[in-house]
Amino acid sequence: MSFSILDELGSRAGEKFALHDRYLNPQMVRVLKTIGFDRHYTRAEGAYLFDKTGQRYLDLLSGFGVFAIGRNHPTVKRALADVIAADLPNLVQMDVSPLAGLLAERLLSHLPGQERVFFCNSGTEAVEAAIKLARAATKRAKLVFCEHAFHGLTTGALSLNGDRMFRDGFGPLLADAVPVPWNDLPALEATLRSGDVAAFFVEPIQGKGVNLPADGYLAGAARLCRQHGALFVVDEVQTGLGRTGKFLATDTDAVDADLILLAKALSGGFVPVGAVAGKRWIFDKTFDRMDRAVVHGSTFGKNNLAMAAGLAVLSVLEDEGLMENAARRGESLLRRLQALVARYEMLREVRGRGLMIALEFGPPKALALRAAWSLLEKATKGLFCQMVTIPLFTRHQILTQVAGHEMYVIKLLPPLCLSQEDEDWIVRAFDDVIADCHKFGSAIWDLATTLTGNTLRSSVG
Numbered sequence: 001m002s003f004s005i006l007d008e009l010g011s012r013a014g015e016k017f018a019l020h021d022r023y024l025n026p027q028m029v030r031v032l033k034t035i036g037f038d039r040h041y042t043r044a045e046g047a048y049l050f051d052k053t054g055q056r057y058l059d060l061l062s063g064f065g066v067f068a069i070g071r072n073h074p075t076v077k078r079a080l081a082d083v084i085a086a087d088l089p090n091l092v093q094m095d096v097s098p099l100a101g102l103l104a105e106r107l108l109s110h111l112p113g114q115e116r117v118f119f120c121n122s123g124t125e126a127v128e129a130a131i132k133l134a135r136a137a138t139k140r141a142k143l144v145f146c147e148h149a150f151h152g153l154t155t156g157a158l159s160l161n162g163d164r165m166f167r168d169g170f171g172p173l174l175a176d177a178v179p180v181p182w183n184d185l186p187a188l189e190a191t192l193r194s195g196d197v198a199a200f201f202v203e204p205i206q207g208k209g210v211n212l213p214a215d216g217y218l219a220g221a222a223r224l225c226r227q228h229g230a231l232f233v234v235d236e237v238q239t240g241l242g243r244t245g246k247f248l249a250t251d252t253d254a255v256d257a258d259l260i261l262l263a264k265a266l267s268g269g270f271v272p273v274g275a276v277a278g279k280r281w282i283f284d285k286t287f288d289r290m291d292r293a294v295v296h297g298s299t300f301g302k303n304n305l306a307m308a309a310g311l312a313v314l315s316v317l318e319d320e321g322l323m324e325n326a327a328r329r330g331e332s333l334l335r336r337l338q339a340l341v342a343r344y345e346m347l348r349e350v351r352g353r354g355l356m357i358a359l360e361f362g363p364p365k366a367l368a369l370r371a372a373w374s375l376l377e378k379a380t381k382g383l384f385c386q387m388v389t390i391p392l393f394t395r396h397q398i399l400t401q402v403a404g405h406e407m408y409v410i411k412l413l414p415p416l417c418l419s420q421e422d423e424d425w426i427v428r429a430f431d432d433v434i435a436d437c438h439k440f441g442s443a444i445w446d447l448a449t450t451l452t453g454n455t456l457r458s459s460v461g
């Protein structure tokens with residue numbers, strides 16, 4: 001019998017949770033079942049997922065940002081199918097790839113001042129590469145990163161992670177990694193002054209919490225790095241490729257980075273890819289002799305499908321005006337969600353840029369609600385936000401995420417093709433769910449009771 005992947009999938013439909021429970025990560029299955037996110041999706045297109053009943057969901061996670069151009073984009077599908085059909089040579093290894101050359105050229109056309117590209121397979125691999133490039137170029141060891149930062153979960157990148165929850169239990173991590181407070185130039189300067197810093201790694205907008213840079217912070221940090229001989233490395237893995245309405249988030253700040261890290265959206269959501277773009281002299285310090293031509297790399301880096309997907313994504317971003325849509329749609333959505341702050345005391349702030357938006361919540365003043373909030377937080381810090389994400393999903397078919405551990409922030413990271421209808425859908429849904437959160441005894445507080453196993457009503461009512 002010949003192999004058919006679709007037959008195989010069809011004949012086992014309905015078994016995915018059991019398979020994951022048995023063979024992969026049963027805790028993930030528990031989470032999904034507990035919060036009611038255990039759906040059987042059968043199709044995906046653009047900003048939408050469809051389940052087996054035909055129900056449509058609006059996806060505001062976009063696979064943590066990889067589906068910036070939307071799911072299953074026809075241009076990327078065609079590019080991948082064409083590459084496969086052409087039986088091209090791939091990963092010859094003792095050769096150089098024409099597709100990688102083309103993608104490097106195309107990427108650099110968006111990155112004035114940058115001269116070289118290194119390709120890998122993920123965001124965290126881009127961070128690992130940048131750590132090595134920075135150390136080799138500067139002959140220094142120390143790496144500086146920001147509190148609350150997220151740069152990936154392999155052990156080098158994890159050493160630059162500002163969240164204890166991710167780090168705990170995996171040490172010892174890199175010894176020469178030093179945190180500084182976000183948005184604090186004097187603290188950065190004090191650390192750089194030691195003269196032994198290889199690089200400062202920074203997200204232009206912090207993904208965990210959607211923390212925006214203060215005016216002049218990134219430009220100031222770049223200047224300080226130059227002054228003290230450290231590389232200024234911007235991690236645009238999440239913010240890059242149009243997410244904030246410009247090709248790079250740092251395009252707003254007019255900074256000239258030494259290294260720029262990209263991944264996520266470049267894949268089109270099909271083939272994992274990462275990229276480090278930067279100054280020629282930095283790359284030349286690492287790849288400095290013929291016998292060191294392969295001193296850093298990875299077997300699958302520059303594979304044909306990843307390179308073809310990247311080229312297709314860059315075309316789609318331009319051809320469909322997605323960066324412009326992210327800027328315009330993001331501005332409108334931000335304004336409409338900000339208007340809710342005046343109406344709902346628990347909604348403290350709505351912030352963001354382009355289509356990277358955070359809604360931050362805080363404790364209520366009304367007595368009964370305040371007591372219920374406290375009990376909920378005693379059960380698990382940050383749990384309140386699940387009280388919002390769950391009904392957004394079950395009642396309004398909107399998929400969102402909490403922006404990080406122990407925080408009261410819900411993050412929206414939708415595809416950049418978001419429409420007016422989607423925008424209206426989001427505003428209507430948040431308005432409805434947040435209104436319910438402000439009514440003690442509403443279905444949302446019943447849900448809290450179920451989730452915590454607490455009798456919130458009898459405890460505080």
Ligand SMILES: Cc1ncc(COP(=O)(O)O)c(C=O)c1O
Nearest residue numbers: 122123124150151152207237238
């Ligand atoms: C800013 C940033 N850097 C690095 C990473 C790691 O990327 P990956 O998950 O592809 O390893 C992420 C992932 O969310 C990220 O947001």
